[in-house]
Amino acid sequence: MAWVEEEVHRSETATDSELQLSDGRWVCKSISMLETGGWVTLYSDISEQKAAAQLLERLATRDSLTDLANRRVFDRTLETVFDTAKKTAENLSLMMIDVDHFKTFNDTYGHPAGDKALQRISAVLQASCRAGLDLVARYGGEEFAVILPGASLEECSAIAERMIVAVRDLHIPHAASPSFEIRVSIGVAEMRDDMVNSRELVERCDQALYEAKSAGRDTVRSWAGAQLSDRQSRRVSA
Known part of the structure; x- marks a missing residue:
């Protein structure tokens, strides 16, 4: 419950962000505020995009x-x-x-x-x-x-x-x-x-x-x- 409360607080104040899950996958967190006072948080799996970006960075260095x-x-x-x-x-x-x-x-x-x-x-x-x-x-x-x-x-x-x-x-x-x-x-x-x-x-x-x-x-x-x-x-x- 403590984590849920922290996540709610982050959702109220944060902009779009990326985070890595414990299993190694990456997700993009997008927040849309509602006119009624709430918000909708959308999590999108961006693991493939992250892997491609990391590969390009490695190839460059x-x-x-x-x-x-x-x-x-x-x-x-x-x-x-x-x-x-x-x-x-x-x-x-x-x-x-x-x-x-x-x-x-x-x-x-x-x-x-x-x-x-x-x-x-x-x-x-x-x-x-x-x-x-x-x-x-x-x-x-x-x-x-x-x-x-x-x-x-x-x-x-x-x-x-x-x-x-x-x-x-x-x-x-x-x-x-x-x-x-x-x-x-x-x-x-x-x-x-x-x-x-x-x-x-x-x-x-x-x-x-x-x-x-x-x-x-x-x-x-x-x-x-x-x-x-x-x-x-x-x-x-x-």
Whole structure:
């Protein structure tokens, strides 16, 4: 009865609204006032419309192959967290990840196998990050990017090391690769006070990724010290 009284009160004062039932369905609640002083409340099932809207929203924000955030979400998020970090003087790190020799993988095994490999890789990249904090996105093709709010360069590098090992542990065969398995190269960078916009952070991270590839791939390099320490490099290569 208490719920009925609350519902009556809401009906007297509320405008049209939507609510989700305990079984997951969605209904639209429309209220029409009567000249005699009462009202009529109409509940319409809009579950299909809601599902369609949620699907469209997901398609607009997620990469269809890997189900990671897409490039549009990455760009928008990075700009937002960069501006916030500048105002609050908090740490912000970025990671760029490239699948080594992926073109030859597709040439050797075919694009369906390449798609499956990217799905497996994206899953371990996501699992290696801090849940609820880091944003993992498909940057384009075989390249991924990770935004790490509040993370120092050292913390970012540690996560990158975990990713290197996690991808190795997948043991995805790649006969056209020097390692005979799929590997990734990772560049990491940290926001600096003299950076004007998020694009500068992306450029520094790209530079670190280039250094990782030049160093033989299947490794991590950081911008700020050009390279990781010898201790870190040995641990990554182990």
